[in-house]
Amino acid sequence: MLHIVACIKQVPDTKIIKMNPKTNTMDRASAPAILNPYDAHAVEEAVRLKKRYGGTVSVLTMGPPPAVKAIKKCIEIGADEGYMISDRAFAGADTLATSYALTKAIEKISKIKPVDLIICGKMTIDGDTGQVGPGIARRLDMPPLTSVNKVKEINVEEGYAVVHRKLEDGYEVIQSTMPCLMSVEKEINEVPYSSMANMLKAARYQPIIWAVADLEDVERTQLGLKGSPTIVSKVWAPTKPRGGTMLEGEAAQQTEKLLNILLEKKELFSVKGGDKS
């Protein structure tokens, strides 16, 4: 029986977030908080593996109290248990401090029930780094398997997993000992609509919430802002390009103008037999 922990995060929907043009800061109120889309795939994969091999799926998040909503979303997807670590001491954590805090939480979860597999999303849409997953793996001394787009096999008895790891132009098939940590690509699965039963369960569900004091062997200097080697020194709005020439006229005139521009670069089109001399 597998015990899978999926690490998740609640994030502002950066696709629709608005910027304050005067201060170059994000108007967080303009974007709803959602379950990080990549993490939905991580939870879905955990649930699928549970169905295939039997076991339990726990989800874990670090965040402020409203992040309970993201855990409920995971329960809707099919997770069994939700854990949240929430404390002011975690605030301002970069990827290194985040992986430290989550590791401490996973160590505590492991005492309740040993963990065989950790699954993370590829990255969060508000941090865009993908560094927390491998960080947790290193801290727990598990092999980190990043860019996983298929879990081919898990052999619980013999303690190994075979996965496809996405490369720029293909994939590699990797066998790893377990326990291990996978961070998964979006394409690994599709998250279906939740069942009514799961939605009802989620509505009532209350996760287990731990503060720093509830975790063991925590070095406070490694938490939050204090434990973060990186700091953001400056933010600015990307420079707006000036915009170019509009090609006016009827459609046929527009395309003709465009064609003339393309013809200036006709050496590029030799593929189609444009210039054989």
Next chain:
Amino acid sequence: MNFEDYSGIWVFIEVKDGEVVPVSLELLGAGKELADKRGTELAGVLIGDDVTHLADTLYEYGADTVYVYDDPIFKDYRTESYMKALLECCQKYKPEVILYGATSTGKDLASAVATDLPTGLTADSTILDIEEDTGLLLASRPAFGGNIMATILCKKYRPQMATVRPKVMKALTPEPGRTGKLVEETASLKEEDIRTKVLEIVRHTTQKVKIDEADIIVAGGKGLGSPNGFQLVHQLAETLGGAVGASRDVVEAGWIEHHHQVGQTGVTVTPKIYFAIGISGAIQHIVGMQNSGLIIAINNDPNAAIFQSSHYGIVGDAFEIVPLLIEQFKQVFNSEVVDHV
């Protein structure tokens, strides 16, 4: 931690199929500027099986020193083996900065190394600078889906590390015959210590033109309405001999596979000509294509942001414009072929 013990700008050299990948050469170019500013050396860390001869290429592209770990154990990239080598090299020679390509290998390795050292790591940087006197690395990157740019510092730890997006930095013009210092190292590592095995590597061969290497890219967005409408993009790409690109919306809607996605969460491209058809121009897309040689936007919304980032724009119905363009293009080029016969 005594910062004075740390010096030199390092680049992790990624090798694929026996060759140095382009981003590593780009990073040598970027690293050279940083090294010159600091008056320090530029080094490459080369890990692999039968790779020592590649050091010559690295010298030509600006490396002063190459640290090499050449052993069959490094035949395939594996986090644990490569990490071990790089950590040992770091502890022995103490660099001030390490740069990695933001590729699946580079990101994987950098994340693991940063945790073990430990030190700070900035992901997907697009601008690098260094303070001459303090050696503080200023790594800037798009953040929050490209809505803002942020400069990230790592003040209290060395080495400072960053992954850097491919195609953003420029490689130096190689200087034939330029040489440097080769430092051969061996890692204290046994096969039994490594818990992963690469069973097989499968490369996509179906991709006609690889998007990150294409001279011409025709990209389409949600404005094309449907997977069927998106066929227009394929038709134009085929006519022009280009690759097909897509916006995030289109990939998320499942009209095309993710490896066609251009932008912050896709690939960064710098073709000679980039067509954006029915793409609104969200910043997340723009950061992935803004350095293209010639950007042409076709959109029916005259206020679409994409026009701000284009060299030429056509306001109109793509379903009218694109077929016309295909037809006119074929006429011109077919007649040229005839002329030559």
